[in-house]
Amino acid sequence: MSSSAKAEAVLALHRFGMGPRPGSIAAIEADPRGALIAELDLPSAGEVAAASLPSSAKAFRAVTDAYAKRQAKAIVAKKEQDAKRQQMAEAASMTEGAAEGTSEMAAKIAAEAVPDPGRPIYLEEARVRIAAALGTEIGFGERLVWFWSNHFCVSADKIRSMSGAYEREAIRPHVLGRFTDLLLAAEGHAAMLFYLDQTVSMGANSVAGINRTRGLNENLAREILELHTLGVRSGYTQEDVIGFANVLTGWTLVPPGDNPEHGGEFTFNPRLHEPGVQKVLGKIYEDETVEQGRAVLRDLAAHPATATHVATKLARHFIADTPPAPLVERMAKVFLDTGGDLKEIAKAMVSSPEAWTEPPTKLKRPSEWVVGMVRATGLSQADPARFTDGQALLGEPLWRPSSPKGFPDDEGSWINGMGRRLDVANNFAERLSGGVDPQDVIETVLGYLVSSEVKQAVSRAESRQQALVLLFMSAEFQRR
Incomplete structure (x- = not known):
């Protein structure tokens, strides 16, 4: 298989996928574009194994019920504390001092008696x-x-x-x-x-x-x-x-x-x-x-403005901060011609020449970069608490955008966070360095994407940890 075919496979995995993992380049290099389209045609596309998770309404009821029980227990605890305080009060000053902490103590007792189910539900959703x-x-x-x-x-x-x-x-x-x-x-x-x-x-x-x-x-x-x-x-x-x-x-x-x-x-x-x-x-x-x-x-x-707006956002997210106008126009036309068929719009995007000729200068969002880093090491699972904490540190906390606009999709909004990415990469590499060979990552995961300068820096690294950090922080890994 030619180097250009491998390069296109790597680009497909970075630009449109979750990043390469061991064996994924070889799996799609014969026809990267066809592989992308074939994935969209899978009956299970977009689905997750979530049989154990509650519906949104059931989760909402569980949290609301817990808060109601907690409030009731706090009221009961406060009444009990007030009664004890009145029995033991020896002076007005002592009574005032005791009253100040009564509500806090009652709330603490209630919280211990009725744990908040919201965080476990959130973390299980994150795990899935x-x-x-x-x-x-x-x-x-x-x-x-x-x-x-x-x-x-x-x-x-x-x-x-x-x-x-x-x-x-x-x-x-x-x-x-x-x-x-x-x-x-x-x-x-x-x-x-x-x-x-x-x-x-x-x-x-x-x-x-x-x-x-x-x-x-x-x-x-x-x-x-x-x-x-x-x-x-x-x-x-x-x-x-x-x-x-x-x-x-x-x-x-x-x-x-x-x-x-x-x-x-x-x-x-x-x-x-x-x-x-x-x-x-x-x-x-x-x-x-x-x-x-x-x-x-x-x-x-069905409005034409919606077609243009959606096409622009999709092209900006996947291809470039300033997406090529012909690509946007083509995708918007497919939107209108198909009655907003999202699969056909996605297929039109990956079938367009601009999707493959635009240079890989798009900076990945933190979530994409972190998942790509984990995939590159061959891991198939991650601790949801650690993952969500890391996402918060990187400025993209899971399901927590700062406004209804959602998280931004342009380089200017994320470039200042590279220092925090270095901290995360160091921490991750330290935990994984004993079982992950940087050279294996280069050969089986990143392939022709890695520049000679990065390969040389990795070969001269003082430790596996340092070599992995150099890979994870390289432009080839940060961009798509």
């Missing part, structure tokens, strides 16, 4: 996600899951119990289907509604709005238009945002305290819905049920 990334042969489908999960992001800082299940329920089943279905699943998921405060939005003239003198929350409508579909400066106005926000009133979730079987699930509450017809992007929507919102979402999914 990491295992999928490490176990896949190429990882193109998994990279698409990561892309769309970030495009339609929620934050574990606000809804930790649902963050992993949201990705499994709303993103994975539709990641190679139609954009319309993905859009409907993401925007109608309880995690998204909770994250963007849709649960507190109500029409000013709705039954609930009149009774509670509360009104509209525009967050969900605005982010759908600006981030998820049309994109900024695409022609929508503030009036469109308000009209769309009115359309979405009533989209909420079942309160977990009121319904132990269905709490945390999506529901449409007509008492919250703004009555009357609504206008969005010049079109009138008359249906006053949940279908009014779904109709707007379907129209947004």
Whole structure:
């Protein structure tokens, strides 16, 4: 097999996959592009083994129930402490001093009695996600899951119990289907509604709005238009945002305290819905049920601006910070011609010449780099607590973007974190150096990608640890 074929296989694994692992270059070098497309056609593409994980609603109920029990135990403990304090008080000053720590002590007792189930659920979701990334042969489908999960992001800082299940329920089943279905699943998921405060939005003239003198929350409508579909400066106005926000009133979730079987699930509450017809992007929507919102979402999914916005983001993520205009135009056309078929759009991207001629100058995000580093050493699993701690250190904490925009996809946002990457690489290499030969990594994992300068530096390294760090921090490994 020629060196150019090997180089294309390496590029395919770095640019579109989760990074090379032992044997993966040889497995696809005969036809790298065909291998990428074949992975998308697998029936299991995008799926994970998650039979043991709770649904998002069940996880939400578990955490809500635990907090309620903890609060009840704290109240009981405080009453008991207050009673003891009053019996033992000998002076007013002593009573005041005891009162200061009573609530803290009660809260501590309650926390010990009722552990928070949220973190174990989060770490188990992380374990399943990491295992999928490490176990896949190429990882193109998994990279698409990561892309769309970030495009339609929620934050574990606000809804930790649902963050992993949201990705499994709303993103994975539709990641190679139609954009319309993905859009409907993401925007109608309880995690998204909770994250963007849709649960507190109500029409000013709705039954609930009149009774509670509360009104509209525009967050969900605005982010759908600006981030998820049309994109900024695409022609929508503030009036469109308000009209769309009115359309979405009533989209909420079942309160977990009121319904132990269905709490945390999506529901449409007509008492919250703004009555009357609504206008969005010049079109009138008359249906006053949940279908009014779904109709707007379907129209947004078919809009030419959405096609361009999605194509640009995909090309920017996989190919270059400034993606080639012909590639974006080609992908946008496929989007419109196929009714938003995400598999066909992905195939069009990897079948385009620009996807292979653009130089590998795209800086990997921390998560891609870390997974690539683990795969390069041949490991098939990683400790989820250590992994998530490392991601936080690198500025990309799992399912915790700082805003609804998600994590950025440009070099300027990540280049200043190279010092922290060096710390992580050192730590990882120190733990693995006894069982991993740097020369094996060069020969079986990185292949023709490694420059002669890096090979020379590795050969002169004082230790295996230092040699591995040089490989992991090389431009060839950091970029795709």
